[in-house]
Amino acid sequence: MKYALLFTLIIIMLLALFTCPEKSMIATDHYRVVRVVDGDTFIASIDGEDVRVRLIGVDTPESVHPNKDVEYFGVEASDFLKNMLKDERVFFKYDQNNSATNHKDRYNRMLAYAYRASDSLFVNAEIIRQGYGHAYTNFPFTFLEDFLKLERDARMQQRGLWADGELPKAVSDSLVWFNPGSKKYHRESCRHTTAKSLSMPLEEALQKGFEPCKVCKP
Ligand SMILES: [Zn+2]
Structure with missing residues (x-):
């Protein structure tokens, strides 16, 4: 009888250890990057599910330059994001402007600001800062002014897709x-x-x- 009680206590303790809410919060805070789709979209593994993430406020070259260089810059932008997120984890922040659509766009992609977990690099901003995308101003978002400034600087410094232009x-x-x-x-x-x-x-x-x-x- 004594042993049965001890055994029960051990089971309860083990259960508590594995279901500790604090622990699971830390475990789900950062998400693995599964694959980069293009310069502004990637797939993250969220709670075991592959979720397509569209970065808020940035658009990569394809829609910027409808000319022959499009594909070249499209590949460049895609490679840029691939390098930035290679073997990395990310965490997300959301924009209240998208709360009405539950942070989804019309293609059912998750709209988010992504930060690289290893150094908190702001991915959305970094793409624009380095000239691999432009500020996407068709929809309102919190960092609109900041992203426009980053784009202006990238153009002036002729970085990335603005080079030689x-x-x-x-x-x-x-x-x-x-x-x-x-x-x-x-x-x-x-x-x-x-x-x-x-x-x-x-x-x-x-x-x-x-x-x-x-x-x-x-
Ligand atoms: Zn003034």
Whole structure:
């Protein structure tokens, strides 16, 4: 009888150990990357199920450049994501803008921000920052402004798919205004632009690491 009680206690303890909620939360926090589909989509294993993940706010070349180089850049973008996620695990964050559709797009893909588990690299942003995709602004999302800025910088630095490309004329020719001692640049019409302000090409301002003014949003 004594042994039966001890045996029961051991069973209960073992059960508690294997079903500990804290433990299972840690175990399901990071997900294995099964396969990269293209530059902005990959498959992750979530609770034993292969889930197609569409990265929010980024679009890779195919739809950007409807010309002969499309396939080349498409492969580049796909390889870029493959290298970034090779043998890696990721964790996800969601955008409240997609809560109405339960974070799914019309192709039933999961809409998410992905972060590489090993170093918390923000995957969506990194694709744009390195010039392997552009900010996808057809739908609202939290990081829209940030992603647009990353794209602008990538274009100016001619990174990735923007390499060897001609800079958009309107951008390369346009002037911005700055005030001596400040690292912000403005539109001519901004209230911070005065008679003492100086101008330079936008391209130059970006190369010098100037930041766009939050008031006039140049
Ligand atoms: Zn301004």
